[in-house]
Amino acid sequence: MKVTSHILDFEGGREGLSEPLSVYLHVPFCRSKCPYCSFASSVPRSGDVALYLSALESELAGLTRLSGGSLPARTLYIGGGTPTVLSVEEWTRLMDLLDRYIDRGSIEEFSVEANPESLSDGHLRFWRDRGISRISIGVQSLDDDELRWLGRLHDSNEARRAVIASVASGFDVSGDLMFGLKGQTLRKWHRSLKALAELGVGHMSLYQLTLDNDSFWGKKPPEGVFDGYSHYRWAQWYLPRIGFDQYEIASFALEGHWSLHNLAYWNRDNVVGLGPGAWGYLNGLRYENDPSLAGYRDSVRSSGFAVVYSERIGGVAEASESAILALRTKWGIDLDGFCRRFGSGLKARLLKCLSEIPDNCLEWRKGSVALTRKGMRVANSIWERLLWEE
Numbered sequence: 001m002k003v004t005s006h007i008l009d010f011e012g013g014r015e016g017l018s019e020p021l022s023v024y025l026h027v028p029f030c031r032s033k034c035p036y037c038s039f040a041s042s043v044p045r046s047g048d049v050a051l052y053l054s055a056l057e058s059e060l061a062g063l064t065r066l067s068g069g070s071l072p073a074r075t076l077y078i079g080g081g082t083p084t085v086l087s088v089e090e091w092t093r094l095m096d097l098l099d100r101y102i103d104r105g106s107i108e109e110f111s112v113e114a115n116p117e118s119l120s121d122g123h124l125r126f127w128r129d130r131g132i133s134r135i136s137i138g139v140q141s142l143d144d145d146e147l148r149w150l151g152r153l154h155d156s157n158e159a160r161r162a163v164i165a166s167v168a169s170g171f172d173v174s175g176d177l178m179f180g181l182k183g184q185t186l187r188k189w190h191r192s193l194k195a196l197a198e199l200g201v202g203h204m205s206l207y208q209l210t211l212d213n214d215s216f217w218g219k220k221p222p223e224g225v226f227d228g229y230s231h232y233r234w235a236q237w238y239l240p241r242i243g244f245d246q247y248e249i250a251s252f253a254l255e256g257h258w259s260l261h262n263l264a265y266w267n268r269d270n271v272v273g274l275g276p277g278a279w280g281y282l283n284g285l286r287y288e289n290d291p292s293l294a295g296y297r298d299s300v301r302s303s304g305f306a307v308v309y310s311e312r313i314g315g316v317a318e319a320s321e322s323a324i325l326a327l328r329t330k331w332g333i334d335l336d337g338f339c340r341r342f343g344s345g346l347k348a349r350l351l352k353c354l355s356e357i358p359d360n361c362l363e364w365r366k367g368s369v370a371l372t373r374k375g376m377r378v379a380n381s382i383w384e385r386l387l388w389e390e
């Protein structure tokens with residue numbers, strides 16, 4: 001009963017499927033499970049990839065039945081998991097499926113995620129031929145001790161090779177780096193930032209190591225994890241000096257290299273989530289697909305959908321979420337737009353909450369307000385003030 005009601009909720013969002021939107025496709029496989037990871041991913045057993053691809057076809061068929069035609073994508077993002085666990089042959093099948101059900105006539109960005117140990121020259125050639133424009137590489141660190149401690153399968157040489165080959169193949173390349181790692185001095189952190197920039201990436205995403213309860217380390221925390229406030233602050237100081245503008249709390253980019261797909265999340269644009277464990281957002285409805293491969297397959301085979309959770313975000317909660325997501329970015333909140341969307345009462349409430357935040361955390365501009373660098377460093381305490389439930 002519960003699943004049925006989620007499907008009905010989801011079907012209510014169908015009108016959002018006919019305009020160009022963002023599409024996220026989750027590939028739920030990795031070569032091994034990192035101890036800090038709680039994403040929906042597992043090491044594939046024999047037959048799992050074929051099962052996944054055939055279930056994905058059922059989901060795409062269900063969605064296009066609902067929308068009455070192919071899904072018009074503005075941005076497409078294939079993430080995971082580790083999409084490079086799929087061989088080029090499996091990628092061919094995946095892309096053939098997408099071409100059958102997704103209309104790329106209005107596409108502005110097509111990204112894939114890759115991990116250094118499984119990214120091959122064959123992937124790069126195939127992606128170039130099939131119109132992929134951007135690769136986000138899970139570098140995490142360019143220090144071998146840190147990579148070993150994280151349980152990653154690649155070393156710094158493999159990470160360098162993956163970035164260099166991707167840049168040389170003409171892709172717009174982003175690299176992820178993590179801070180708060182055991183033994184990671186500021187000097188080591190600086191070396192990773194500098195080296196990654198010198199390899200030719202146009203974008204970096206920086207993350208504090210966090211231990212979700214569902215991860216192995218969440219249950220059995222290792223020694224040496226620390227709050228990386230000073231590392232983050234260093235990146236905020238250093239990266240703009242070499243041309244990387246901080247356009248979002250965790251994102252730094254050279255001019256013109258923003259992630260359009262991620263901007264869709266922060267702008268609360270429609271995002272269709274495909275695959276096990278994928279999240280989507282359609283006209284105010286946030287939903288999640290079944291994270292287990294078997295559950296996902298059974299659901300899409302019987303109904304064309306695998307939605308196991310959905311919630312409608314409206315009223316005060318929507319205003320609160322919209323303010324927080326806008327403040328994540330350097331553009332901040334457009335105050336007139338906020339007022340038009342949510343009314344003068346909620347705008348007054350927003351201004352009152354913001355007035356309680358220290359001056360050095362906010363930058364007031366004509367018609368908008370954004371976080372300063374200091375504000376981005378203490379964003380979690382700011383969100384606490386802006387999380388309204390009623």
Ligand code: SF4
Pocket residue numbers: 029030031032033034037038039041080081082115138
């Ligand atoms: S490679 Fe990424 S998705 Fe896979 S287990 Fe490690 S952190 Fe999780």
